Amino acid sequence: VSIKDIARQAEVSxxxxxxxxxxxxxxxxxxxxxxxxxxxxxxxxxxxxxxxLVLGRTLTIGVVVTYIADPFIAxxxxxxxxxxxxxxxxxxxxxxxxxxxREIAAVEMLRSQRVDGVIVASSRVxxxxxxxxxxxxxxxxxxxxMAEQGGRYTHSLGVDNRHGGRSAxxxxxxxxxxxxxxxxxxxxxxxxxxRLAGYEDALNEAGIPVDPSLVxxxxxxxxxxxxxLPQLLSIVEPATAAFCYNDMTAIGLISAARxxxxxxxxxxxVVGFDDIPFASYVYPALTTIxxxxxxxxxxxxxxxxxxLVEPREANDLVTDVVVRGQLVVRGSSGPAS
Amino acid sequence: VSIKDIARQAEVSxxxxxxxxxxxxxxxxxxxxxxxxxxxxxxxxxxxxxxxLVLGRTLTIGVVVTYIADPFIAxxxxxxxxxxxxxxxxxxxxxxxxxxxREIAAVEMLRSQRVDGVIVASSRVxxxxxxxxxxxxxxxxxxxxMAEQGGRYTHSLGVDNRHGGRSAxxxxxxxxxxxxxxxxxxxxxxxxxxRLAGYEDALNEAGIPVDPSLVxxxxxxxxxxxxxLPQLLSIVEPATAAFCYNDMTAIGLISAARxxxxxxxxxxxVVGFDDIPFASYVYPALTTIxxxxxxxxxxxxxxxxxxLVEPREANDLVTDVVVRGQLVVRGSSGPAS
DNA sequence: TTGTAAGCGTTATCAC
DNA sequence: GTGATAACGCTTACAA
Numbered sequence: 001v002s003i004k005d006i007a008r009q010a011e012v013s014x015x016x017x018x019x020x021x022x023x024x025x026x027x028x029x030x031x032x033x034x035x036x037x038x039x040x041x042x043x044x045x046x047x048x049x050x051x052x053l054v055l056g057r058t059l060t061i062g063v064v065v066t067y068i069a070d071p072f073i074a075x076x077x078x079x080x081x082x083x084x085x086x087x088x089x090x091x092x093x094x095x096x097x098x099x100x101x102r103e104i105a106a107v108e109m110l111r112s113q114r115v116d117g118v119i120v121a122s123s124r125v126x127x128x129x130x131x132x133x134x135x136x137x138x139x140x141x142x143x144x145x146m147a148e149q150g151g152r153y154t155h156s157l158g159v160d161n162r163h164g165g166r167s168a169x170x171x172x173x174x175x176x177x178x179x180x181x182x183x184x185x186x187x188x189x190x191x192x193x194x195r196l197a198g199y200e201d202a203l204n205e206a207g208i209p210v211d212p213s214l215v216x217x218x219x220x221x222x223x224x225x226x227x228x229l230p231q232l233l234s235i236v237e238p239a240t241a242a243f244c245y246n247d248m249t250a251i252g253l254i255s256a257a258r259x260x261x262x263x264x265x266x267x268x269x270v271v272g273f274d275d276i277p278f279a280s281y282v283y284p285a286l287t288t289i290x291x292x293x294x295x296x297x298x299x300x301x302x303x304x305x306x307x308l309v310e311p312r313e314a315n316d317l318v319t320d321v322v323v324r325g326q327l328v329v330r331g332s333s334g335p336a337s
Numbered sequence: 338v339s340i341k342d343i344a345r346q347a348e349v350s351x352x353x354x355x356x357x358x359x360x361x362x363x364x365x366x367x368x369x370x371x372x373x374x375x376x377x378x379x380x381x382x383x384x385x386x387x388x389x390l391v392l393g394r395t396l397t398i399g400v401v402v403t404y405i406a407d408p409f410i411a412x413x414x415x416x417x418x419x420x421x422x423x424x425x426x427x428x429x430x431x432x433x434x435x436x437x438x439r440e441i442a443a444v445e446m447l448r449s450q451r452v453d454g455v456i457v458a459s460s461r462v463x464x465x466x467x468x469x470x471x472x473x474x475x476x477x478x479x480x481x482x483m484a485e486q487g488g489r490y491t492h493s494l495g496v497d498n499r500h501g502g503r504s505a506x507x508x509x510x511x512x513x514x515x516x517x518x519x520x521x522x523x524x525x526x527x528x529x530x531x532r533l534a535g536y537e538d539a540l541n542e543a544g545i546p547v548d549p550s551l552v553x554x555x556x557x558x559x560x561x562x563x564x565x566l567p568q569l570l571s572i573v574e575p576a577t578a579a580f581c582y583n584d585m586t587a588i589g590l591i592s593a594a595r596x597x598x599x600x601x602x603x604x605x606x607v608v609g610f611d612d613i614p615f616a617s618y619v620y621p622a623l624t625t626i627x628x629x630x631x632x633x634x635x636x637x638x639x640x641x642x643x644x645l646v647e648p649r650e651a652n653d654l655v656t657d658v659v660v661r662g663q664l665v666v667r668g669s670s671g672p673a674s
Numbered sequence: 675t676t677g678t679a680a681g682c683g684t685t686a687t688c689a690c
Numbered sequence: 691g692t693g694a695t696a697a698c699g700c701t702t703a704c705a706a
Contacts, residue, residue, distance in 0.1 A: 002683055013693045018685060028691060043472065048449045049386045049395065050683035053698045058386065060450075063430075068418060069614075069631075074411040081405060081432045085439070090446060093400075093430040095418045102422070109427060112385045113397075135380065222618055251618060258620065277406075278615050281559055281588060283595065294406075339699055350677045355701060365675060387699035390682045 001042050009042065010035050021046070048090075052114065060090045061304060062110035066098050066122040071276050072293060076121045076143055079297020087305055089116070096122060104132065111136045117304040120145060121297075130154060139307040141300045144191070155307070157300045157321045161191045164289040164325040165198025168243045168271045171287070171327055173206045175269060175334045177241035180208075183228045183253060185220030185245045192245060195273065199243055220245055225252020229260065232268070240268065241333070247272035247279050247288055254282060254332060270332045273325070284331030291325050299323070338379050346379065347372050358383070385427075389451065397427045398641060399447035403435050403459040408613050409630060413458045413480055416634020424642055426453070433459060441469065448473045454641040457482055458634075467491060476644040478637045481528070492644070494637045494658045498528045501626040501662040502535025505580045505608045508624070508664055510543045512606060512671045514578035517545075520565045520590060522557030522582040529582055532610065536580055557582055562589020566597065569605070577605065578670070584609035584616050584625055591619060591669060607669045610662070621668030628662050636660070 003021070007014040012031065019027045020035035021044075027035075052058040061084055065073045081091050092113055094106040110118055118136065121143040133140050134153055142156040165182075172180050182199045185192050196215070203210050216231045218224030225244060232239040232253075244250035250272030257268050264270065264284050272279060275290030303321065340358070344351040349368060356364045357372035358381075364372075389395040400417055402410045418428050429450055431443040447455055455473065458480040470477050471490055479493040502519075509517050519536045522529050533552070540547050553568045555561030562581060569576040569590075581587035587609030594605050601607065601621050609616060612627035640658065 004683080014683090015685080015694080016692060018683095019692090022685085026691065031691085045445070045448045047390075047451060047683050049389045049451055050698090051685075052386045053384075053390065053683080053700090054685045056698080060429075067415065068405070069408070069411045069415045071406070071408060071411070071614075074406045074408070077430075078404065078406045078432065081430060082434070085431070085442070085446075090450060091430050092397075093414075093418060093428050094422070095415065097419070105422070108382070109422075111382045113427060114384060114386055255618065255620060277408075278618075281592065281615075282619070283592060341699080351700085352678080352702080353676060355699095356676090359701080363675065368675085384699050387682090388701075390684090390699080391701045393682080 001044050006039055010038050057116050058114050060092055060115050062092045062115040062118040064094050064106050064120045064122055066096055068095050073121050075293035076297040079294030080119055080301050083298045083301035107132050116308055119300050141304045143300050155319050159291045160322045160324045161194035162198040165195035166202045167327045168289050169199045169202035172241040178208050179237055179239045181214045181232050181239035181242040183242055183244040183249050184217045214239055220249055222248050222252035225249035226256040228253055229256040243271045247274040247276045250286055251282050265332055265334045269334055275328055287330045287333035288328055289325040290328045338381050343376055347375050394453050395451050396425055397429055397452050399429045399452040399455040401431050401443050401457045401459055403433055405432050410458050412630035413634040416631030417456055417638050420635045420638035444469050453645055456637050478641045480637050492640055492656050496628045497659045497661045498531035499535040502532035503539045504664045505626050506536045506539035509578040515545050516574055516576045518551045518569050518576035518579040520579050520581040520586050521554045551576055557586055559585050559589035562586035563593040565590055566593040580608045584611040584613045587623055588619050602669055602671045606671055612665055624667045624670035625665055626662040627665045
């Protein structure tokens with residue numbers, strides 16, 4: 001049932017129907033009412049495709065992620081979806097699974113679907129396909145993907161990794177620790193080096209020497225954290241505390257430590273990064289730097305929608321936004337003090 | 338850059354371009370090559386909207402969820418997305434957050450977007466908006482939402498809750514337990530009564546009396562599991578094992594039990610349901626009934642796409658599919674034996 | 675093998 | 691106020 005069907009039924013032209021449904025002031029109240037009621041009765045639903053075709057915008061945004069099942073990403077997407085819908089936008093979701101072909105296909109698909117803008121919550125695509133992304137010709141917001149420079153269309157939003165690393169470390173120092181380890185992930189990610197830098201900032205400020213043997217590299221997952229334990233303890237002056245690249249690593253470390261018979265947090269204090277849902281459910285509950293995930297999704301979406309209404313030139317104004325994570329103190333770093 | 342731009346450049350009609358790009362055999366190899374190369378050079382991207390308009394299908398499916406951040410749902414969506422894309426379909430994601438207005442808006446939006454089919458991974462929408470869903474006039478697959486009856490368009494796919502409850506309980510019986518608790522969630526969900534039924538099946542078969550005082554109701558989350566502990570232990574003959582409605586409840590129960598100084602699994606064996614990612618990371622690692630989440634997403638998508646190619650009548654063939662969860666034995670139910 | 679023309683469901687620009 | 695008419699980008703008979 002289309003606009004024309006209603007027109008026939010109401011014995012008016014289809015343009016009048018279009019106006020009536022669009023609540024145009026150009027049509028008399030009488031017919032407007034009549035047509036709207038009729039549309040309702042006939043079960044009319046406007047065809048978004050057709051409308052987009054003439055309007056030149058689809059009121060749809062594309063969201064590219066590596067893995068939807070990643071809890072961090074899922075929460076960001078949640079924020080994006082909610083905000084988008086509150087503004088009348090639909091969300092087209094694509095997951096790349098870190099496979100190059102899918103990444104390209106994803107971008108191509110979004111281009112074909114004529115999305116009005118794109119949010120990328122996936123480091124890989126953001127980092128590797130900047131040029132490709134730019135080719136869509138619509139604004140792009142990178143979430144937690146290091147954009148070295150905002151491009152013509154590309155903007156970014158990310159957590160302040162350095163500040164987070166610093167807060168985490170300061171917290172441990174304040175708890176009285178001086179042998180604090182940083183359990184890193186492979187150095188290919190900018191977020192890793194920034195968290196490390198924050199860690200060093202805090203140590204320097206407190207006058208604690210930075211000891212490279214306290215920085216151990218893992219792969220950033222649960223088992224990585226587990227594997228890190230022996231390295232923390234086998235050095236001359238063992239670590240009494242650890243700041244981990246992320247919560248999964250921290251939880252792995254905790255798991256190994258408890259299995260080894262250590263009392264936490266007395267024997268080893270642990271702080272993570274992210275505040276994944278499970279952080280509060282492990283024992284001891286994990287102290288961590290909370291990334292405001294859904295909030296980040298919300299802000300990214302607002303940035304994106306902002307660029308859609310602003311004139312082109314203004315786009316270059318909001319380029320790179322940094323949000324701060326919040327230290328959440330729980331049991332793994334010591335008793336409340 | 339549209340098909341007409343290419344036509345002008347190639348000095349052919351736009352229909353020839355359309356055919357060439359569609360790889361029609363009606364156009365000579367020569368011009369086909371020439372046009373395809375030209376399209377490439379000019380950076381042409383077909384307009385999916387326009388194509389849908391004439392073809393009458395959008396090659397897009399809608400996915401309705403309550404919360405994307407729910408790890409179970411996120412994994413199902415992962416499976417859906419992957420499968421959909423492998424078949425050339427795009428995914429429009431809507432989350433209802435269990436709010437009635439959003440649920441209605443979601444359905445209406447998908448209708449406007451003219452999706453070719455819908456997958457609902459959200460009990461509420463599936464249960465409450467069946468009629469509304471049917472009005473979209475496209476096939477709908479309900480995942481783990483109890484569809485009492487498949488309708489004209491509505492099909493369903495869900496895990497075999499009764500079988501799962503039975504496997505879990507049998508496992509505990511086999512481990513030598515006779516005082517086995519079922520930690521339920523509120524009875525409003527069909528899945529709960531089915532898991533309970535499976536639990537009773539297993540007890541009956543083993544000749545163990547079903548004791549109502551062993552069935553405790555919680556709200557199905559972490560803290561619910563925690564609250565359940567005292568009830569399991571305060572009864573005359575305390576439980577030595579518990580089958581929990583889901584993993585979150587089980588993990589809550591484990592948390593409370595360990596805090597109370599119990600040795601697990603010696604003092605209390607615990608089995609969950611779902612196999613959320615964290616099940617293997619808690620201590621002791623959780624024995625559970627694994628729902629094949631992404632596999633379910635995949636199958637739901639295949640069912641949906643199946644109905645899109647089949648003639649209408651055949652739709653009534655595949656209506657309700659039940660998949661079985663798999664018992665995954667880990668430390669929480671006892672040592673390997 | 676190619677071109678012409680109609681049409682998909684809208685909105686927008688004209689006249690009347 | 692309302693109705694023709696064109697246009698958005700594409701596919702597809704029907705002609706040539």
